[in-house]
Amino acid sequence: GKGLIDTERIALMGHSFGGYETNFIITQTPLFRTAISGSSVFDLPSWYLSISRNSGDPEIWRFESQQWRMGKSLYQDRDSYYRNSPSSWVQRVTTPLLLWTGEKDPQIDPDQSVAYHLALRRLNKQNTLLMYLNESHSLIIKESQLDLYYRIKEWLDYHLKEESPPQWMKLGI
Numbered sequence: 539g540k541g542l543i544d545t546e547r548i549a550l551m552g553h554s555f556g557g558y559e560t561n562f563i564i565t566q567t568p569l570f571r572t573a574i575s576g577s578s579v580f581d582l583p584s585w586y587l588s589i590s591r592n593s594g595d596p597e598i599w600r601f602e603s604q605q606w607r608m609g610k611s612l613y614q615d616r617d618s619y620y621r622n623s624p625s626s627w628v629q630r631v632t633t634p635l636l637l638w639t640g641e642k643d644p645q646i647d648p649d650q651s652v653a654y655h656l657a658l659r660r661l662n663k664q665n666t667l668l669m670y671l672n673e674s675h676s677l678i679i680k681e682s683q684l685d686l687y688y689r690i691k692e693w694l695d696y697h698l699k700e701e702s703p704p705q706w707m708k709l710g711i
């Protein structure tokens with residue numbers, strides 16, 4: 539039997555660090571029917587070597603002693619940075635992915651989401667990128683919040699309930 543969980547109907551969703559985790563997890567397993575990632579990191583080495591729009595400081599601190607807990611610099615343990623980077627495993631993705639980000643995100647450069655989208659697109663992997671103009675790391679504008687809510691609902695309805703795709707998915711926008 540199917541057991542307690544219908545593994546045919548599981549989605550994965552995360553935002554910020556949770557978005558990075560979503561990005562990475564779908565490179566390691568085909569378990570999820572679909573995934574949604576917001577304002578997230580795709581390539582650890584490039585983000586390590588970037589400047590925060592918030593503080594103007596390098597992002598290095600996040601990796602060596604804070605949230606990422608790598609413990610060493612990119613140059614002391616390059617293999618760990620590549621091994622933990624979704625960009626290193628992107629060719630293994632089989633999970634349809636909905637990416638979203640704010641155009642003016644000062645926390646995580648929106649180019650991280652754009653890079654993931656372009657890599658998946660180049661590899662003919664099913665994905666859609668939503669770029670919210672004049673938005674930050676979290677969506678503040680009511681219209682953007684509602685738009686994202688309905689697109690996530692429609693994305694999940696299509697991938698988990700097998701409903702007809704809405705027009706925006708047919709157009710790839």
